[in-house]
Amino acid sequence: MEATAREFNQRASQILSAAAGGETVTVTRNGVAVAKVVPIGSQEEVPSYPVGPMGDISLPDLGLPDLTDEDIEQTLRTMGG
Template identity: 50%
Template structure:
């Protein structure tokens, strides 16, 4: 099916109902196709990754010796102040 941008604007709910039933809609502007609205196939595109993506290797970073809370406080002192 084809719909103009104006039809999409004025009849979006009805057009989305048609897409939900399985139709594909090509949206045109000034007679040229500019977009396609297609139903989502939930069997091929999961909403989120279904499981682990595999082992993750984190690089080893030498951050120097562990710091005490006092050393961290002294290091962070004044950070984020913008002088206001």
């Protein structure tokens, strides 16, 4: 089910009843989803702890040389010129 922010404001008790009955309600503002009202215990429940800022990422291999801290510091020193 989907409801606009205005509909949510005007029909909050009906939307909450729908959620209590097992339905997930997506609330939109200007056509963009901004919130979900989900039944308690649903699989869409938000974890009570952060799962990471971005999740797993993989970076492409750019073929650049491995630099030590000393290499980086030396490069930075010579750039200050």
